[in-house]
Amino acid sequence: MQAYSIDFRQKVVSAYENGLETIIEVAERFEVSPSFIKKMLARKRSTGDLKPIGHRGGQKKRLSDEHRKWLLKTITG
Numbered sequence: 001m002q003a004y005s006i007d008f009r010q011k012v013v014s015a016y017e018n019g020l021e022t023i024i025e026v027a028e029r030f031e032v033s034p035s036f037i038k039k040m041l042a043r044k045r046s047t048g049d050l051k052p053i054g055h056r057g058g059q060k061k062r063l064s065d066e067h068r069k070w071l072l073k074t075i076t077g
Contacts, residue, residue: 003052004032010050013040 004012008030016026016037027034040050063071 004036006050009040012037013044013050016041 012026012030012032015021015029016023021029023034023037027037044050
């Protein structure tokens with residue numbers, strides 16, 4: 001899934017910060033979830049930035065390379 005552009009993120013945050021709409025109203029207008037807006041507001045407060053975080057790597061390997069080789073050898077005979 002593609003991350004929202006920084007321009008779009010700024011528009012969403014600015015719409016809420018103008019004080020004319022609630023988070024729910026802004027979410028409906030831009031077709032995003034209220035939690036997305038809350039996360040963007042928190043990120044702006046903590047880092048001053050709205051850039052996407054990016055991929056964080058997923059789960060770590062549960063088997064070492066040595067154990068993988070042993071298992072493959074055992075299964076295939």
